[in-house]
């Protein structure tokens with residue numbers, strides 16, 4: 001498997017990009033987030049603005065119309081957006097995983113056909129791996145693709161697919177050989193555009209992460225040309241789908257950092273405004289202890305995430321670093337959101353305050369791109385591998 005080339009960006013360009021993202025967040029996103037989240041409303045106008053900012057092509061190479069950003073810059077963008085509204089990062093994140101699979105493994109014809117539209121955001125999509133009976137154990141999927149001349153006939157059900165309703169295509173993981181041993185050798189990845197045979201089963205209702213569509217997708221005698229098989233060779237799908245996981249985990253870690261920092265910011269403001277027993281609550285030791293822990297967690301999560309992104313940008317294997325960042329930052333998000341909510345007292349429980357949204361959004365970061373239980377196992381295995389007894 002090839003590693004991405006070293007990617008760099010001028011520091012001034014990075015700062016300029018982050019400043020324009022911040023201006024957009026303050027001007028266009030902050031004022032509408034609460035209403036959209038509470039009404040679970042798809043943010044169509046924000047999606048148009050994200051297109052203009054180039055976010056749908058953030059990590060796609062410039063030769064296909066993308067920004068070709070290094071992971072470090074991409075991670076900082078995700079952190080910044082997530083500190084205001086994490087859910088909207090899902091609209092371009094899983095889309096970029098689809099683009100990455102095509103850019104890394106697709107045939108020249110597939111890259112030329114799909115990447116420019118994906119990079120501009122005119123074509124939007126996601127990654128369809130999970131099934132009702134297979135999430136962590138991805139090799140247990142049952143969706144099947146049977147070759148029929150120059151076509152494949154696909155049958156099965158995917159679930160929890162982000163952008164499944166609003167997107168027009170997905171990277172679809174299937175079994176082309178249900179009896180292969182080991183199981184991953186029988187798996188293939190297709191670019192699956194919406195057309196007859198591919199329908200949305202239902203929109204899934206969630207605790208948080210509102211406004212972005214999570215859907216069950218049903219494939220019934222879905223017939224697509226063999227030229228939709230990524231790379232053109234069967235049996236490569238598991239590697240293709242999971243090779244994006246390092247970047248995917250850096251991205252979820254960045255989402256966690258954003259929530260951890262956002263929760264800290266809200267608590268910091270509130271603790272200086274709210275007074276009890278004649279002084280601001282930030283002067284009570286119990287609140288100081290919480291703020292001290294929260295600030296340290298947020299900082300550590302940021303540094304771990306940037307460390308993983310730097311390793312990725314150097315082209316190094318970074319499953320250990322990305323796993324640590326994802327695990328730590330997502331737990332930091334959950335803990336900081338909980339502590340911030342407590343610092344807000346009853347107001348933390350109110351729908352009028354932003355912290356309740358961060359509290360509902362945070363747990364997803366512990367589940368997506370590999371649950372944290374799995375993450376710790378991956379970290380441990382890699383740790384032992386890198387530290388053999390001599």
Ligand SMILES: Cc1cc2nc3c(=O)[nH]c(=O)nc-3n(C[C@H](O)[C@H](O)[C@H](O)COP(=O)(O)OP(=O)(O)OC[C@H]3O[C@@H](n4cnc5c(N)ncnc54)[C@H](O)[C@@H]3O)c2cc1C
Pocket residue numbers: 094126127128129130133134135136137159160161162163206209214364367368369370371372373374377
């Ligand atoms: C909002 C949302 C959006 C999502 N978006 C997408 C998407 O766009 N595309 C997509 O394909 N999927 C998506 N997912 C699915 C997500 O990737 C899976 O939920 C995740 O991989 C876990 O799978 P599972 O839910 O089937 O849990 P399971 O695999 O059933 O796990 C259940 C529990 O058992 C633990 N567990 C499982 N195996 C082990 C083991 N070997 N050792 C220790 N513990 C173990 C898990 O950690 C977990 O605690 C999304 C999920 C959510 C909630």
